Amino acid sequence: MNENISFTLNDKAVSVNTDGERPLLWVLRTDLGLTGTKYGCGKALCGACTVIMDGMAIRSCVIPVSSVKGKTILTIEGLAKNGKLHPIQEAFAKHDALQCGFCTPGMILNAYSLLLSNPEPSRQDIIDGMEYNLCRCGAHTRIIRAIEEAAQEMKGAR
Numbered sequence: 001m002n003e004n005i006s007f008t009l010n011d012k013a014v015s016v017n018t019d020g021e022r023p024l025l026w027v028l029r030t031d032l033g034l035t036g037t038k039y040g041c042g043k044a045l046c047g048a049c050t051v052i053m054d055g056m057a058i059r060s061c062v063i064p065v066s067s068v069k070g071k072t073i074l075t076i077e078g079l080a081k082n083g084k085l086h087p088i089q090e091a092f093a094k095h096d097a098l099q100c101g102f103c104t105p106g107m108i109l110n111a112y113s114l115l116l117s118n119p120e121p122s123r124q125d126i127i128d129g130m131e132y133n134l135c136r137c138g139a140h141t142r143i144i145r146a147i148e149e150a151a152q153e154m155k156g157a158r
Contacts (some may be wrong), residue, residue, distance in 0.1 A: 006070065037106075039136075046133070050105060052073065074109070075105075090153075091147070094149070095143075095146040097146035098139055115154060
């Protein structure tokens with residue numbers, strides 16, 4: 001049964017009329033046209049579908065859209081502001097922390113959540129925090145370096 005679900009998406013109020021059990025991933029991609037969030041495994045194991053809900057990284061492939069009613073959602077499309085990349089996005093580009101790019105939006109948003117909760121992570125904190133976001137291309141070392149640099153860059157911007 002369809003219901004009206006309102007939430008904040010990338011700093012804008014949105015409302016969708018859909019089945020509340022439908023995964024947030026498909027609402028974002030199909031109904032709202034935000035294709036940066038990727039479908040990977042469909043079981044919350046790979047991290048390709050990661051988005052931010054009220055400051056925390058979540059796997060949108062297993063979250064029913066009814067769960068985001070009244071919440072704030074951030075996708076990769078909303079991370080850059082006024083045409084300027086976020087420091088995490090800049091660091092990923094600088095360190096070539098991507099290869100095919102498929103996992104990159106989820107990696108960046110998971111790193112964003114990690115740095116919100118731990119602004120000065122150790123290398124091991126980063127490794128542990130990113131463990132369940134998979135990169136099949138093997139860019140993990142470059143991803144870790146990018147997150148280390150972004151953490152340093154973001155220190156003054158808090």
